[in-house]
Amino acid sequence: MIKFLVTFGAGVYTGIYITQNFEVPPVDEPAKLWAKASEKVKDFMDQNKKP
Numbered sequence: 001m002i003k004f005l006v007t008f009g010a011g012v013y014t015g016i017y018i019t020q021n022f023e024v025p026p027v028d029e030p031a032k033l034w035a036k037a038s039e040k041v042k043d044f045m046d047q048n049k050k051p
Contacts, residue, residue, distance in 0.1 A: 018024060028036075 027033075
């Protein structure tokens with residue numbers, strides 16, 4: 001449990017540091033990401049469909 005908390009804390013600290021010191025574009029909300037991913041999968045399936 002302690003190992004998990006230390007790893008989680010290090011990840012949060014690293015994320016905050018990167019966000020403050022570099023230009024990181026905002027991430028889309030999950031619904032938008034899911035829609036984009038499903039659209040790409042659908043396009044891939046349509047392109048690779050056997051005749």
